[in-house]
Amino acid sequence: MSMAISFLSDFGLDDEFVGVVHGVLGRLAPASRVIDVTHGVARGDVRAGSLALLRAVQYLPQGVVLGVVDPGVGTDRLPIAIETEFGFFVGPDNGLLSPAVAVVGGASRAVVIDNPEVRIPSRGATFDGRDVFAPAAALLASGGAKFEDLGSPIDPAVLTPQLLPLPEVSEGSVSGEAWWVDRFGNVETNVSPEDLAAAGIAEGDRVVVTVGSQSREAPWVRAYGDVDEGLPLLHVDSYGMIALAVRSGRADQFFGLGEGTAVRFVKD
Amino acid sequence: MSMAISFLSDFGLDDEFVGVVHGVLGRLAPASRVIDVTHGVARGDVRAGSLALLRAVQYLPQGVVLGVVDPGVGTDRLPIAIETEFGFFVGPDNGLLSPAVAVVGGASRAVVIDNPEVRIPSRGATFDGRDVFAPAAALLASGGAKFEDLGSPIDPAVLTPQLLPLPEVSEGSVSGEAWWVDRFGNVETNVSPEDLAAAGIAEGDRVVVTVGSQSREAPWVRAYGDVDEGLPLLHVDSYGMIALAVRSGRADQFFGLGEGTAVRFVKD
Amino acid sequence: MSMAISFLSDFGLDDEFVGVVHGVLGRLAPASRVIDVTHGVARGDVRAGSLALLRAVQYLPQGVVLGVVDPGVGTDRLPIAIETEFGFFVGPDNGLLSPAVAVVGGASRAVVIDNPEVRIPSRGATFDGRDVFAPAAALLASGGAKFEDLGSPIDPAVLTPQLLPLPEVSEGSVSGEAWWVDRFGNVETNVSPEDLAAAGIAEGDRVVVTVGSQSREAPWVRAYGDVDEGLPLLHVDSYGMIALAVRSGRADQFFGLGEGTAVRFVKD
Numbered sequence: 001m002s003m004a005i006s007f008l009s010d011f012g013l014d015d016e017f018v019g020v021v022h023g024v025l026g027r028l029a030p031a032s033r034v035i036d037v038t039h040g041v042a043r044g045d046v047r048a049g050s051l052a053l054l055r056a057v058q059y060l061p062q063g064v065v066l067g068v069v070d071p072g073v074g075t076d077r078l079p080i081a082i083e084t085e086f087g088f089f090v091g092p093d094n095g096l097l098s099p100a101v102a103v104v105g106g107a108s109r110a111v112v113i114d115n116p117e118v119r120i121p122s123r124g125a126t127f128d129g130r131d132v133f134a135p136a137a138a139l140l141a142s143g144g145a146k147f148e149d150l151g152s153p154i155d156p157a158v159l160t161p162q163l164l165p166l167p168e169v170s171e172g173s174v175s176g177e178a179w180w181v182d183r184f185g186n187v188e189t190n191v192s193p194e195d196l197a198a199a200g201i202a203e204g205d206r207v208v209v210t211v212g213s214q215s216r217e218a219p220w221v222r223a224y225g226d227v228d229e230g231l232p233l234l235h236v237d238s239y240g241m242i243a244l245a246v247r248s249g250r251a252d253q254f255f256g257l258g259e260g261t262a263v264r265f266v267k268d
Numbered sequence: 269m270s271m272a273i274s275f276l277s278d279f280g281l282d283d284e285f286v287g288v289v290h291g292v293l294g295r296l297a298p299a300s301r302v303i304d305v306t307h308g309v310a311r312g313d314v315r316a317g318s319l320a321l322l323r324a325v326q327y328l329p330q331g332v333v334l335g336v337v338d339p340g341v342g343t344d345r346l347p348i349a350i351e352t353e354f355g356f357f358v359g360p361d362n363g364l365l366s367p368a369v370a371v372v373g374g375a376s377r378a379v380v381i382d383n384p385e386v387r388i389p390s391r392g393a394t395f396d397g398r399d400v401f402a403p404a405a406a407l408l409a410s411g412g413a414k415f416e417d418l419g420s421p422i423d424p425a426v427l428t429p430q431l432l433p434l435p436e437v438s439e440g441s442v443s444g445e446a447w448w449v450d451r452f453g454n455v456e457t458n459v460s461p462e463d464l465a466a467a468g469i470a471e472g473d474r475v476v477v478t479v480g481s482q483s484r485e486a487p488w489v490r491a492y493g494d495v496d497e498g499l500p501l502l503h504v505d506s507y508g509m510i511a512l513a514v515r516s517g518r519a520d521q522f523f524g525l526g527e528g529t530a531v532r533f534v535k536d
Numbered sequence: 537m538s539m540a541i542s543f544l545s546d547f548g549l550d551d552e553f554v555g556v557v558h559g560v561l562g563r564l565a566p567a568s569r570v571i572d573v574t575h576g577v578a579r580g581d582v583r584a585g586s587l588a589l590l591r592a593v594q595y596l597p598q599g600v601v602l603g604v605v606d607p608g609v610g611t612d613r614l615p616i617a618i619e620t621e622f623g624f625f626v627g628p629d630n631g632l633l634s635p636a637v638a639v640v641g642g643a644s645r646a647v648v649i650d651n652p653e654v655r656i657p658s659r660g661a662t663f664d665g666r667d668v669f670a671p672a673a674a675l676l677a678s679g680g681a682k683f684e685d686l687g688s689p690i691d692p693a694v695l696t697p698q699l700l701p702l703p704e705v706s707e708g709s710v711s712g713e714a715w716w717v718d719r720f721g722n723v724e725t726n727v728s729p730e731d732l733a734a735a736g737i738a739e740g741d742r743v744v745v746t747v748g749s750q751s752r753e754a755p756w757v758r759a760y761g762d763v764d765e766g767l768p769l770l771h772v773d774s775y776g777m778i779a780l781a782v783r784s785g786r787a788d789q790f791f792g793l794g795e796g797t798a799v800r801f802v803k804d
Contacts, residue, residue, distance in 0.1 A: 004294055004298070006287070006291065008284070008287070011719075012576075012719045013281065013549065013574065013575070013576050014574070014576035014718075014719045015574060015576065015588070015718045015719055016544070016573050016574040016588045016591060016592045017718075018572075018574070019542070019544070019571060019572055019573035019574050019592055020573075020591070020592050020595045020596075022571045022572070023542065023571055023573075023592060023595040023596040023597060024595050026540055026569055026571055026596070026597040027595070027596075027597045030540075030569070030597065033294055033298070035287060035290045035291055035294055036286075036287055036290070037284050037287035037288075037291075038281065038282070038283060038284040038286070038287050039281070040280075040281050040282035040283065043719075043720060044784065052283070052284045055284060055288070056284045056287055056288050056291060059288045059291040059292050059295070059398065060288075060291040060294070060295075061291060061294040061295045061298065071784065072761065073759070073760065073761075074758070074759025074760045074761045074762070075759070075760070075761030076761070122774055122776075123729075123772050123774075123776040124771065124772050124773045124774035124775065124776065124779075125758055125759040125771075125774075126722075126759060126760065126771070126773055126774050126781075127773075127774030130595065130774065131774070182282075182283045182285075183279075183280045183282045183283055183311075184311060186394075193391075222342070222393055223341070223342025223343070223393040223394060224341065224342045224343070224394065225340065225341075225342045225343030225344070226342070235392065235393075235394070236391050236392050237392045237394055237395075238390055238391075238392035238393075238394050238395030238398065238399070239392065240390075240391040240392065243392075245394075248312065248339065272562055272566075274555070274559065276552070276555070281549065301562055301566070303555060303558045303559055303562055304554075304555055304558070305552050305555035305556075305559075306549065306550070306551060306552040306554070306555050307549070308548075308549050308550035308551065320551070320552045323552060323556070324552045324555055324556050324559060327556045327559040327560050327563070327666065328556075328559040328562070328563075329559060329562040329563045329566065450550075450551045450553075451547075451548045451550045451551055451579075452579060454662075461659075490610070490661055491609070491610025491611070491661040491662060492609065492610045492611070492662065493608065493609075493610045493611030493612070494610070503660065503661075503662070504659050504660050505660045505662055505663075506658055506659075506660035506661075506662050506663030506666065506667070507660065508658075508659040508660065511660075513662075516580065516607065
């Protein structure tokens with residue numbers, strides 16, 4: 001029984017990189033379903049890739065997660081595979097996989113993919129997605145290799161973490177940051193509804209949102225439809241985090257927010 | 269025996285929205301093939317989405333059509349499933365599905381997807397594609413739920429229609445509009461070859477094409493290759509409608525046409 | 537046993553063209569895996585499409601390759617299918633398929649797809665990807681038609697070749713051209729490491745790279761990580777060709793290179 005493979009990268013779709021990885025998966029795991037999580041991660045943006053995987057993982061079929069956002073390809077960063085209760089995670093040891101691994105319960109075992117027999121021989125050293133990670137993912141999914149056959153064991157505790165910023169909660173205010181702007185301009189923050197509650201801010205309140213020197217007001221509502229067209233709102237987004245939106249508009253522009261921008265919420 | 273699921277949305281591919289929906293489908297309908305019709309519909313453009321689905325539906329495998337262009341998510345617009353002879357259609361009740369449903373013979377039954385047991389629980393109210401529509405589509409495709417178990421029956425006659433403009437035919441001329449500009453700049457109109465015939469215009473004729481105050485001439489030919497490089501033409505496109513093109517060029521720019529622009533054809 | 541189908545085109549993903557072709561494949565070859573090699577080939581750029589297919593083919597599952605970059609659709613260019621030891625190639629006879637066919641050992645047989653029974657009837661003449669090529673590919677993959685039933689035999693020797701420029705090697709220098717700029721700005725050339733070796737240039741050397749009137753220096757190293765951030769390099773890329781890169785930057789901009797630009801390498 002073949003496992004599903006869920007594949008995320010920063011390869012984009014203009015070139016054939018994604019297709020070639022699918023080709024390798026199709027050759028080595030012909031019975032596996034392959035799901036493209038997204039290939040639109042900004043070039044080399046490991047943190048954005050790790051957050052996308054974190055948001056997606058609980059909705060993916062159990063099996064293998066193949067993540068390739070790998071600005072360090074061709075350096076000494078390690079290619080790794082991680083065993084969890086959810087299944088296997090394969091990719092570079094740069095923090096890309098860490099938040100998703102943590103959310104599914106953590107790693108039970110890890111290996112460095114250094115067994116030359118599970119790699120595709122290649123003259124170049126720039127496409128480990130094709131030559132190292134895809135074969136490892138496919139062999140795990142198809143049962144063509146055992147986890148421990150991929151290479152040398154490594155202590156999961158020494159794998160590179162992804163340090164995600166925590167919000168600061170005080171009486172009446174929470175300071176956090178924007179950590180995802182989607183293609184609609186909606187802005188997810190690292191602030192949870194519990195953080196706002198701890199500061200005394202509740203659904204239904206009006207909230208002052210401060211970005212840099214600019215403050216704007218928005219109500220905390222349940223959904224876009226609770227405000228008029230063109231107006232801003234705070235809400236709990238589909239991943240359970242506090243997000244800023246503008247109904248039929250772009251909150252990133254309205255509030256002046258990009259990924260990583262600091263944002264402060266104060267009860268009005 | 270699992271049915272195929274054909275999925276259209278305005279989610280784009282920059283974020284992981286499409287991948288997450290594929291994840292849900294993969295979990296609940298692991299044996300179903302999933303076809304991405306397109307995810308490039310302009311944000312919230314229900315009419316453009318409905319036309320893309322209308323053009324595509326006759327070429328899709330019978331089974332389930334999942335359509336999510338849903339500017340009203342989080343309002344009281346209804347999530348619906350429709351039964352037809354082709355199979356099932358799942359999406360918001362905003363006219364997105366109506367033209368495709370009509371072209372495959374109309375609805376035999378419809379339900380509001382309001383059974384909480386077929387939804388994925390979520391704190392947010394902004395991703396019904398993942399939480400409501402994908403599970404319903406997957407359960408229909410896999411046989412995991414019966415149509416009537418998705419929720420409350422609703423009279424198909426009260427579902428939101430998609431009002432598509434009809435061309436006006438008079439002696440020697442037809443007035444219509446551009447309703448699709450593809451990525452190559454080809455422009456499909458809502459005018460059929462029969463409309464032109466009724467106005468006395470035939471293949472082989474030269475036609476005056478008027479957009480706003482500007483008139484340009486083009487021959488009605490069979491294919492791009494019937495005119496020289498860079499020259500304009502009228503032809504019956506691959507969906508049987510009158511379209512404007514420029515060989516190896518962009519008709520939208522040449523004629524000054526965008527989606528919804530009025531256009532008039534007069535025999536030269 | 538159904539074969540895999542690998543599909544490359546210049547359709548882009550904004551419209552439903554790719555989805556409709558998947559629909560036809562799903563109807564006629566329901567058990568075939570379909571791999572999207574890429575649909576990001578520039579509009580009508582047959583050479584770029586042929587190079588993408590050439591790079592990808594050795595990594596694709598054996599089966600059917602469906603290639604549609606077809607600026608001559610609606611002219612008298614022939615729709616063809618080619619039999620090879622790898623499997624079948626289906627597309628227009630314009631040189632798109634030729635390099636990939638050659639690299640897998642050449643054509644054993646070829647046919648013009650002119651049997652009306654294997655085409656989808658259509659009023660228009662502009663979407664052979666849907667009406668001619670997809671059905672042929674699906675029927676070959678599913679075994680629904682024999683190769684010789686697709687149409688009239690044609691001598692493989694008369695098929696349109698893709699003439700790829702050869703580099704010129706002299707003592708101490710090699711003149712070639714850029715033939716692929718990927719989305720990261722990396723530039724692959726038509727120069728092989730053997731060409732540089734024949735000119736007396738070896739890995740580890742510093743090389744003068746001349747584009748137009750501008751010369752810049754870069755070391756020939758193994759991987760990006762061998763130079764500092766922002767610095768240029770020559771290396772053997774993942775397809776075995778000499779490529780120019782800038783670590784965490786864009787080599788196309790740094791060197792002033794686009795697809796087809798002449799470039800000269802001289803030992804420093």
